Amino acid sequence: MPATRDHKPHATGRVPAGDVSQRVGVEQMTARGLNIEELREKLIDAAGAEFTTYYYYTILRMHLAGKEDYKEICEDARLEDRSHFELITPRIYELGAGLPRDIREFADRAGCPDAYLPANPTAVDILTVLLEAERCAIRTWNEICDLTLGKDPRTYNLASRILQEEIEHEAWFIELLSMERDGVARPSGHFRRGTPGDAPHSKNLPFYVP
Numbered sequence: 638m639p640a641t642r643d644h645k646p647h648a649t650g651r652v653p654a655g656d657v658s659q660r661v662g663v664e665q666m667t668a669r670g671l672n673i674e675e676l677r678e679k680l681i682d683a684a685g686a687e688f689t690t691y692y693y694y695t696i697l698r699m700h701l702a703g704k705e706d707y708k709e710i711c712e713d714a715r716l717e718d719r720s721h722f723e724l725i726t727p728r729i730y731e732l733g734a735g736l737p738r739d740i741r742e743f744a745d746r747a748g749c750p751d752a753y754l755p756a757n758p759t760a761v762d763i764l765t766v767l768l769e770a771e772r773c774a775i776r777t778w779n780e781i782c783d784l785t786l787g788k789d790p791r792t793y794n795l796a797s798r799i800l801q802e803e804i805e806h807e808a809w810f811i812e813l814l815s816m817e818r819d820g821v822a823r824p825s826g827h828f829r830r831g832t833p834g835d836a837p838h839s840k841n842l843p844f845y846v847p
């Protein structure tokens with residue numbers, strides 16, 4: 638039935654007019670069967686992993702000293718993790734949750750292991766840490782995509798943009814580790830980002846004007 642002057646089907650809903658204690662943007666997702674509490678917790682864990690990985694990649698990049706090509710790729714992945722943190726954090730607040738008050742709690746609940754500098758930080762060992770960190774990120778964002786597909790288009794959009802970059806990062810580190818460790822070419826198809834921190838999929842500047 639089409640809307641008419643007297644019938645606007647979306648003008649009212651379950652949330653009473655003027656009620657600021659509830660969000661239609663959340664209620665609509667619940668109505669579609671999404672477990673909001675579960676999503677909030679997984680997003681905080683995922684944001685923690687992006688934040689801590691950004692920190693640890695700083696150290697890993699430093700110890701790729703003398704390998705300018707590896708440093709540049711590591712730097713792109715590092716800055717894009719920062720972009721992922723920036724992109725997903727506002728969504729956590731929109732959903733009525735927030736970051737832990739204490740950064741120690743935030744780091745402890747990160748959804749991926751600490752990407753520690755290896756005891757003997759050879760390029761092979763560092764690239765292995767980087768590769769496995771990307772793989773954890775891919776699993777994480779795929780899970781968020783699965784949870785939100787068809788139920789929460791906004792979180793799905795953000796998570797799928799992050800996921801695209803994580804998949805690229807895995808391909809970069811497979812290429813570098815395969816050649817460095819095994820002498821085998823497994824091309825990623827990648828040449829280079831425009832500038833460090835380019836984040837072609839996850840940068841929020843064109844989308845986010847506070």
Ligand SMILES: [Fe+2]
Nearest residue numbers: 687718721774
């Ligand atoms: Fe990331």
Ligand SMILES: [Fe+2]
Nearest residue numbers: 714771803806
């Ligand atoms: Fe990544």
